[in-house]
Amino acid sequence: MTGITHRMYLDSFDDAYATTFAAKVMEVDGVNVVLDQTRFYPTGGGQPCDIGHLEGPTGTLHVSDVRGRDAVMHTLPEDHNLEVGQEISGTIDWDRRYAHMRMHTAQHLLSGLAYDLFDGARTVGNQIGAHKSRLDLRPATLTEEELNLIRQAFDAAVAEDVPLSMSVANRQTLIDEVGAERSNVDMIPATVQDMRIIRIGDRIDVCPCAGTHVRSLGEIGPLGEVHVKSKGKGTKRFAYTLDGNSL
Ligand SMILES: [Zn+2]
Incomplete structure (x- = not known):
């Protein structure tokens, strides 16, 4: 091919x-x-x-x-x-696509919030699904208190219907603006210079991504059920649903 x-x-x-x-x-x-x-x-x-x-x-x-x-x-x-x-x-198939768009945008929101709320917890893996999705955070503890905190921040951003935007940015510009870790740009091969950036609001989350996303957070609705399990070495797997669905 x-x-x-x-x-x-x-x-x-x-x-x-x-x-x-x-x-x-x-x-x-x-x-x-x-x-x-x-x-x-x-x-x-x-x-x-x-x-x-x-x-x-x-x-x-x-x-x-x-x-x-x-x-x-x-x-x-x-x-x-x-x-x-x-x-x-x-x-x-629109139903499947739209479910992925909402779930993927929810993942970006969770990743951005986790980094800010949990002292630089990075998203080191993710898997989007139409019914449930997950991200792996490191280093993270994710206590009950922290889970309440991220849920509140998630639901507040959704209630505000914060818009998303996309742009093409140069690697260095992105590093200068939000840092290599915060944007996960250090996970992208050094040969890639220009990348498609998906941004939530001003800087709730800014990262290179070739996925599909909704126009604004109101389309996601509040966070549904959440489950955390340990993946060892300070890594926590955060599973979630939307629409009040059970995991
Ligand atoms: Zn993405």
């Missing part, structure tokens, strides 16, 4: 909310088809892929998996019969 797919969901907040698109088949490798552009999010950065369907000259085809960062591969049924150059229209 050599071509580069234009990942349309990265372009703007509006694009993260768009569900349909037209595209051309660039490459076919068995069940995997690369398109010249796509709204399907490929699994990565802790966020699972979108699923949905493609409509083309060979009928309606279910997209069951999406992978790759440059050439984005859409996994189709074996008898898809698509060929290079054919035009298709695609539709993503």
